[in-house]
Amino acid sequence: MVLLSHLKRRIGAAVLAFGALLGAPAIAVAGDAQAGERSFARQCTACHVIRDDSGSIIMGTGARTGPNLFGLASRPAATADGFAYGPSMQQLAGRAVGWDENAFVSFVTAPSAFLQQRLGDRRASSRMAYLVRNPADAADIWAYLSRFSN
Numbered sequence: 696m697v698l699l700s701h702l703k704r705r706i707g708a709a710v711l712a713f714g715a716l717l718g719a720p721a722i723a724v725a726g727d728a729q730a731g732e733r734s735f736a737r738q739c740t741a742c743h744v745i746r747d748d749s750g751s752i753i754m755g756t757g758a759r760t761g762p763n764l765f766g767l768a769s770r771p772a773a774t775a776d777g778f779a780y781g782p783s784m785q786q787l788a789g790r791a792v793g794w795d796e797n798a799f800v801s802f803v804t805a806p807s808a809f810l811q812q813r814l815g816d817r818r819a820s821s822r823m824a825y826l827v828r829n830p831a832d833a834a835d836i837w838a839y840l841s842r843f844s845n
């Protein structure tokens with residue numbers, strides 16, 4: 696199934712590229728939020744929740760190993776209320792780095808490498824003991840997550 700949806704996405708990308716060749720109007724090629732919702736449910740809810748400001752859970756079972764990911768697109772990195780980030784993430788918070796698709800995909804596909812690059816510190820590391828293998832999958836998750844913003 697995973698292979699199949701991957702293949703479908705590849706074909707979708709090829710069709711878009713072909714459309715571009717024919718001079719079709721540019722379509723914003725963003726991730727697929729529905730696929731992202733499934734990936735999020737499968738890969739992220741063991742540690743994260745999406746909980747809105749009124750306290751209602753939008754996704755997940757209330758896991759607290761990682762920060763609440765509600766409003767990610769509208770708040771700087773490492774600023775979820777009440778979460779004890781690791782030292783490198785705390786340093787990042789001091790730099791007011793915003794999450795956008797690029798930063799998000801870089802982070803979730805290689806959390807420590809992202810911090811090392813952003814902080815210019817080869818010893819920086821993330822406490823997130825997980826990574827997304829496929830960047831297209833990460834872009835889908837961003838399409839889903841970025842909906843929940845203030």
Ligand code: HEC
Pocket residue numbers: 734735738739740741742743760761762764767771772773774775779780781782783784799802803820821822823824825826827836
């Ligand atoms: C094994 C637990 C675990 C899993 C699974 C996990 N994370 Fe995390 N995540 C963490 C922890 C812990 C942190 C905080 C890292 C730190 O402080 O160094 C974090 C931080 C984050 C941040 C930074 C949030 C902020 O407040 O700036 C994002 C974005 C994120 N995770 C996304 C994801 C996504 C998307 C998935 C699923 C593909 C995922 N994580 C899966 C544990 C996890």
